[in-house]
Amino acid sequence: MSKREQLSGDAIASFVGTHPGWERAGDALERVYPFPDYSAAVGFVMRVALAAERRDHHPDLLLSWGKVKVSWSTHDAGGITGLDTEMAALCDRLSAG
Numbered sequence: 001m002s003k004r005e006q007l008s009g010d011a012i013a014s015f016v017g018t019h020p021g022w023e024r025a026g027d028a029l030e031r032v033y034p035f036p037d038y039s040a041a042v043g044f045v046m047r048v049a050l051a052a053e054r055r056d057h058h059p060d061l062l063l064s065w066g067k068v069k070v071s072w073s074t075h076d077a078g079g080i081t082g083l084d085t086e087m088a089a090l091c092d093r094l095s096a097g
């Protein structure tokens with residue numbers, strides 16, 4: 001199955017069940033990451049942005065003081081795909097610094 005095909009509801013629930021902090025919000029996977037200050041949050045945004053460019057797959061990012069909300073959805077597929085879960089798991093690794 002292509003990574004750009006929509007995942008089943010069960011597959012999405014399985015990802016959410018094994019990746020604390022991630023939630024399904026309609027057609028997207030969302031997680032809010034806390035950071036100790038603004039510059040740590042900006043650093044995370046930059047790491048995610050560079051990974052997104054490498055993979056040609058781009059999240060919505062909401063940067064605030066001490067937190068970043070990340071939202072993954074595959075616009076071309078109209079929903080959540082394996083590429084979104086792959087990138088969400090990568091964000092978890094990148095959030096560690």
Ligand SMILES: C[C@H](O)[C@H](O)[C@H]1CNC2=NC(N)=NC(=O)C2=N1
Pocket residue numbers: 056057058059072073074075076077
């Ligand atoms: C042409 C380009 O490859 C596509 O528009 C890519 C770019 N980044 C993307 N990012 C996301 N999140 N969904 C997409 O469908 C998507 N499509």
